[in-house]
Amino acid sequence: MPIYEYRCENCKRRVSLLVQGFKEPLSLKCPQCGSEKLTRLFSRFRIGKGETYARKGIYEDILSDNQLVRGLESSDPRALAEWNRRMSHGAGEDISPEYxxxxxxxxxxEPVDKVMREAQSAMGDLTGGDD
Known part of the structure; x- marks a missing residue:
């Protein structure tokens, strides 16, 4: 389960919340003040000891690209696409036609939430389910 970071618009604290599944929950509350006015943040990440040197280079390349990081922090769909391409290319992974x-x-x-809904719908169609 992913842990996402949010900024509380009420008390201005940065909070980390465990989210069940990958869909954005309908309601989140700041554990400090109880406000539901939270803005999701792009979290920088650390590289674990088990990561390979090559993958570390990919992360460092991405994090050193200030324009890309700003785009990710502002939820720019173009930046998200660029991040995905760099990660896939750096890991030597092929990108499927659907992806x-x-x-x-x-x-x-196109807005990220719209693209994700369409992708989830297509996955439901492929698996015979809705989710």
Whole structure:
């Protein structure tokens, strides 16, 4: 389960919250003041001891690109697509046609939540379920 960071608009604290699943929960509360006015933040990440040197280089390359990091922090869909391409390329992974289509939509500036809903819907169609 992912842990996301948020900024409370009421008390201005940065809080880390465990989110069940990968969908944005309908309601989150600041553990400090109880406010529901939270803004999700882009979290920088650390490299674990088990990571390879090559993967560490990918992370360092991304984090040294200030324009990309600012785009990720502001939820720019084009930055998210660029981040995904760099991670896939750096890991030597092939990008499936479906994933390529999703990245193309992000690069065109379509909202992330819309692209993700479409991708989740397509996955439900492929597996015979809704989720």
């Amino acid at each position: 390529e289509d999703m990245l193309g939509k992000l690069e065109a500036g």
